[in-house]
Amino acid sequence: MRHITQHYINGGFTKSHGTETMDLISPANKSLIGRVTLGDKEDARAAIQAGKEAFAAFSRTSIAERAEFLQRLHDAILAREAEHIAVRTEEYGGVPLHNKFSIQGAAKVFLNMKKTLETYEFSRPVGQARVTMKPVGVAGVITPWNSAIFMVCNKLAPAIAAGCTVVAKPSELSAIQTRILAECIHEASLPAGVINMVNGRGDVVGTELARHPDISKISFTGSTAVGKAVMRGAADTVKRVTLELGGKSPHIVLDDADFDKAAVFALEAAFRNNGQACIAGSRLLVPAHRLEEMKNALLRALPAWKVGNPQEEGTAIGPVVNEKQYSRVQEYIQMGISEGADLLAGGKGYPQGLESGWFVKPTIFVNVDNDMTIAREEIFGPVLCVIAYKTEEDAIRIANDTIYGLQGWVSTSDLSRGRDIAERIEAGAVMVNKTFDLLDEAGIPAGGFKQSGIGREFGSYGLEEYLEPQAVLI
Numbered sequence: 054m055r056h057i058t059q060h061y062i063n064g065g066f067t068k069s070h071g072t073e074t075m076d077l078i079s080p081a082n083k084s085l086i087g088r089v090t091l092g093d094k095e096d097a098r099a100a101i102q103a104g105k106e107a108f109a110a111f112s113r114t115s116i117a118e119r120a121e122f123l124q125r126l127h128d129a130i131l132a133r134e135a136e137h138i139a140v141r142t143e144e145y146g147g148v149p150l151h152n153k154f155s156i157q158g159a160a161k162v163f164l165n166m167k168k169t170l171e172t173y174e175f176s177r178p179v180g181q182a183r184v185t186m187k188p189v190g191v192a193g194v195i196t197p198w199n200s201a202i203f204m205v206c207n208k209l210a211p212a213i214a215a216g217c218t219v220v221a222k223p224s225e226l227s228a229i230q231t232r233i234l235a236e237c238i239h240e241a242s243l244p245a246g247v248i249n250m251v252n253g254r255g256d257v258v259g260t261e262l263a264r265h266p267d268i269s270k271i272s273f274t275g276s277t278a279v280g281k282a283v284m285r286g287a288a289d290t291v292k293r294v295t296l297e298l299g300g301k302s303p304h305i306v307l308d309d310a311d312f313d314k315a316a317v318f319a320l321e322a323a324f325r326n327n328g329q330a331c332i333a334g335s336r337l338l339v340p341a342h343r344l345e346e347m348k349n350a351l352l353r354a355l356p357a358w359k360v361g362n363p364q365e366e367g368t369a370i371g372p373v374v375n376e377k378q379y380s381r382v383q384e385y386i387q388m389g390i391s392e393g394a395d396l397l398a399g400g401k402g403y404p405q406g407l408e409s410g411w412f413v414k415p416t417i418f419v420n421v422d423n424d425m426t427i428a429r430e431e432i433f434g435p436v437l438c439v440i441a442y443k444t445e446e447d448a449i450r451i452a453n454d455t456i457y458g459l460q461g462w463v464s465t466s467d468l469s470r471g472r473d474i475a476e477r478i479e480a481g482a483v484m485v486n487k488t489f490d491l492l493d494e495a496g497i498p499a500g501g502f503k504q505s506g507i508g509r510e511f512g513s514y515g516l517e518e519y520l521e522p523q524a525v526l527i
């Protein structure tokens with residue numbers, strides 16, 4: 054049982070001024086594993102003040118110094134990799150398949166950003182002017198629970214590279230995980246006040262960050278509904294805003310695809326990270342004349358997605374994060390049934406023998422119409438909707454008929470056809486026959502079209518979210 058009672062402010066762990074507490078419950082067995090004391094506005098303000106004071110010197114550090122800080126953050130996270138993974142499993146329900154990817158990814162974003170710094174031109178002549186890219190100020194970072202460490206690091210890396218100081222408010226559901234991250238940050242020995250982290254509720258600490266005049270920029274990852282509230286809060290002080298929001302990503306299987314491979318790929322895109330992934334390929338678009346073949350291929354691929362105890366090697370889907378998320382997913386499954394979609398696999402209730410945790414049956418709906426609620430709204434659990442299309446044009450129309458635009462997926466045996474289709478999907482990134490390796494190369498941006506967000510993360514695109522161009526003419 055862990056008690057998290059401190060925030061990380063101005064280079065040290067300080068007792069929370071806020072006194073409200075929240076229980077931390079294991080999603081795998083519903084037992085109490087910890088308690089977090091939630092910060093209040095005073096805690097947020099103390100962290101913002103520390104960030105503001107540190108900014109004066111940190112904004113003037115050299116590129117070499119900041120590259121060194123990025124390296125140290127990378128090393129400090131990897132030094133405790135096993136512990137991060139264990140706690141990710143216990144507090145979040147992360148499974149072996151995804152834990153390593155998520156934690157190593159969290160470390161890697163720092164090295165990738167260090168690489169971006171090697172070639173990024175902070176100062177360049179433009180006509181008669183010299184244009185210098187300046188750090189924007191103190192950045193407020195607000196993140197979700199579904200890849201807690203990774204999401205915070207995605208934002209710390211460009212902020213530090215740019216010369217910004219940070220106040221981070223991670224999800225209150227990940228307090229044990231982010232406490233370890235705060236300890237790693239402390240180990241990395243950056244100047245005091247450069248990175249601060251406050252536990253707290255979104256409507257208290259998050260709101261304070263969004264509204265406070267000394268925060269110049271907000272980088273938010275989370276749901277589209279909360280993203281809109283953050284943007285409204287940030288409007289009064291005209292903050293720069295980066296939003297990484299929800300998705301309902303289409304996966305188009307072209308008629309030339311190998312359907313067994315496509316089915317394996319489809320379940321990976323939909324069920325990875327317990328189905329709690331913003332980029333999940335949750336709408337599978339299949340040629341109508343080959344629908345039966347795809348159903349059979351999906352049923353052949355499904356046994357690999359064993360749901361169970363996340364501590365056990367071989368478990369591919371763990372529980373969803375908490376009771377609220379479990380109920381939400383169950384409601385969507387009921388909605389799918391009520392709206393007339395057919396269950397190919399899964400359905401409501403706990404999988405047999407797994408009643409003790411927030412486990413969901415991996416669920417595949419077929420005969421889904423793109424107008425159904427289950428095809429329009431983000432479910433954020435292991436639920437896949439199979440939608441039949443008639444022609445390629447029809448597939449593209451359905452794929453783009455959504456308020457979201459985070460990610461797209463294409464399965465094909467013809468890569469040039471795949472590229473053409475990919476370029477017609479309205480989404481920030483499209484994977485053709487490929488899963489989850491945006492981080493392999495340092496410069497590839499990620500982010501959303503439409504209501505999936507504003508701005509990008511990673512590479513120079515991500516870095517520039519924390520910079521302002523200043524033109525000096527003499």
Ligand code: NAD
Nearest residue numbers: 196197198223224255256259260275276279297298299331
């Ligand atoms: P959420 O929107 O409920 O919360 C995200 C963060 O915002 C949390 O830290 C929360 O405390 C805070 N928050 C809540 N209300 C707030 C308010 N009024 N003002 C300021 N902050 C507030 O999201 P979640 O349930 O934690 O995470 C799931 C969502 O995140 C999904 O919609 C998913 O698609 C999205 N997500 C997006 C990406 C991406 O890169 N696009 C990545 C991961 C998750």
